Amino acid sequence: MRKIERKNLVDAIEKMIIDANMNLDLKMVIRLKLAMEKENSPVAKSILSEIIENQDIARDQSIPMCQDTGVAVFFVDIGNQIFLDFNLEDAINESVRNAYNNGYLRKSVVNHPLERKNTMDNTPAIIHIKQVISDNICVLMAAKGAGSENMSAMKMLTPSAGRQGIIDFVLKTVIDAGGRACPPIIIGLGIGGNFEKVTEIAKEAIFRDLDDQAINPIDRALEIDLLEQVNNLDIGPMGLKGNTTCIAVKVNSYPCHIASLPVAVNIQCHAARHKEIILRGELI
Amino acid sequence: MIRLNLPLTDEVRISLNAGDQLLLTGYLYTGRDAAHKLMVESIQAKQPLPMPIQGESIYYTGPTPAKPGFVIGSCGPTSSYRMDVYSIPLMEKGLKVMIGKGPRSDEFIQSLIKNQAVYLVTTGGIGALLSKRVKKMEIIAFPHLQSEAIYRLFVEDFPVIVAYDSKGNVLFSK
Numbered sequence: 001m002r003k004i005e006r007k008n009l010v011d012a013i014e015k016m017i018i019d020a021n022m023n024l025d026l027k028m029v030i031r032l033k034l035a036m037e038k039e040n041s042p043v044a045k046s047i048l049s050e051i052i053e054n055q056d057i058a059r060d061q062s063i064p065m066c067q068d069t070g071v072a073v074f075f076v077d078i079g080n081q082i083f084l085d086f087n088l089e090d091a092i093n094e095s096v097r098n099a100y101n102n103g104y105l106r107k108s109v110v111n112h113p114l115e116r117k118n119t120m121d122n123t124p125a126i127i128h129i130k131q132v133i134s135d136n137i138c139v140l141m142a143a144k145g146a147g148s149e150n151m152s153a154m155k156m157l158t159p160s161a162g163r164q165g166i167i168d169f170v171l172k173t174v175i176d177a178g179g180r181a182c183p184p185i186i187i188g189l190g191i192g193g194n195f196e197k198v199t200e201i202a203k204e205a206i207f208r209d210l211d212d213q214a215i216n217p218i219d220r221a222l223e224i225d226l227l228e229q230v231n232n233l234d235i236g237p238m239g240l241k242g243n244t245t246c247i248a249v250k251v252n253s254y255p256c257h258i259a260s261l262p263v264a265v266n267i268q269c270h271a272a273r274h275k276e277i278i279l280r281g282e283l284i
Numbered sequence: 285m286i287r288l289n290l291p292l293t294d295e296v297r298i299s300l301n302a303g304d305q306l307l308l309t310g311y312l313y314t315g316r317d318a319a320h321k322l323m324v325e326s327i328q329a330k331q332p333l334p335m336p337i338q339g340e341s342i343y344y345t346g347p348t349p350a351k352p353g354f355v356i357g358s359c360g361p362t363s364s365y366r367m368d369v370y371s372i373p374l375m376e377k378g379l380k381v382m383i384g385k386g387p388r389s390d391e392f393i394q395s396l397i398k399n400q401a402v403y404l405v406t407t408g409g410i411g412a413l414l415s416k417r418v419k420k421m422e423i424i425a426f427p428h429l430q431s432e433a434i435y436r437l438f439v440e441d442f443p444v445i446v447a448y449d450s451k452g453n454v455l456f457s458k
């Protein structure tokens with residue numbers, strides 16, 4: 001068994017939240033640069049160049065790349081060999097509180113959807129915890145802004161809608177989102193499971209490494225076809241036309257009921273603030 | 285890129301065309317959902333607005349807190365469509381320039397044409413870059429709203445694109 005001290009975990013997660021907000025994934029930066037080279041529209045080119053310059057400034061000056069520093073979302077895989085003598089969710093919320101205060105991040109969480117009082121420390125975070133076979137804790141975190149989250153959608157299709165039904169739903173969601181989701185976007189597509197599972201796997205999809213490709217050939221073919229079809233929509237950066245609407249499509253699937261075909265599209269804006277850390281603790 | 289001073293004169297504003305790329309210098313007011321709601325409540329209650337808006341410009345942003353030694357935190361635009369219902373009474377009171385991101389409603393466009401106002405967009409998610417173009421920031425109203433309060437910003441070479449011109453031409457796809 002290995003034990004992780006609460007303070008070590010709280011501090012490491014605080015650091016990752018601040019880091020995610022200031023340092024855009026370099027794989028994303030490369031893809032944005034390649035997209036800029038390929039754009040024909042001058043407006044699209046200048047928007048992509050602003051996005052690239054912005055992340056340089058954020059990195060150099062340690063300031064958030066976007067003012068919507070979002071809701072902190074976590075996927076935590078906790079190994080069966082790990083011993084914790086504290087409540088993991090409470091500890092993560094403490095990290096969030098510390099990061100949003102100490103890192104000069106905007107507090108964007110309200111206490112109740114109708115009462116709408118700011119909680120002043122960006123808690124509570126949204127936390128998904130899963131047990132796995134390992135001797136570590138793997139923490140994935142995203143700062144998820146509302147612009148792209150508000151444009152996400154789910155639908156319970158019938159099995160007869162099939163592959164085309166899924167494609168049509170994705171295209172409709174992206175068209176409706178237009179410039180509001182801050183394209184170029186990453187699309188996380190969940191198919192299968194049930195009402196709540198499908199949205200969870202869609203969210204997990206946007207956490208996948210940009211180079212990662214779906215293993216299942218059916219899912220992979222959807223990733224390829226959807227990327228092409230979305231980029232043919234001429235939505236473009238910030239919805240002002242161009243061929244860079246989407247940087248990547250990630251598809252996650254799950255078995256489902258004989259009578260169901262759940263679909264969920266989670267949209268990630270170009271400010272894709274994701275980080276991963278692995279904590280091992282000490283042998284006990 | 286066309287360099288312009290704020291507030292825009294009637295002549296300059298009316299001559300703008302959808303797709304023009306501008307660099308703005310001058311004063312802007314910030315405001316988003318909560319501040320807009322309060323301003324429109326003032327109009328309905330026949331109370332004065334917290335600042336004169338005749339000919340003025342409002343930028344939809346809720347910045348991050350400024351780090352020590354910085355004028356402002358990250359300050360990119362928020363989605364404008366949520367302000368549509370509030371923008372119409374504000375345009376009736378003389379507001380002429382709105383800056384945000386993303387498309388807006390048909391009712392908004394009708395009111396924009398009627399009032400010869402313009403809707404400008406700046407790139408979402410570039411709040412770090414835009415913060416470097418803000419040279420001064422002062423609070424004007426609703427301090428309890430914190431990042432959502434109304435601030436007056438002095439900006440220099442603030443990059444925007446004309447999304448809807450005063451004739452109702454629209455730059456967005458579709």
Ligand code: SF4
Nearest residue numbers: 066145147182269409
């Ligand atoms: S959608 Fe993303 S990039 Fe755009 S304002 Fe929101 S968090 Fe920032």
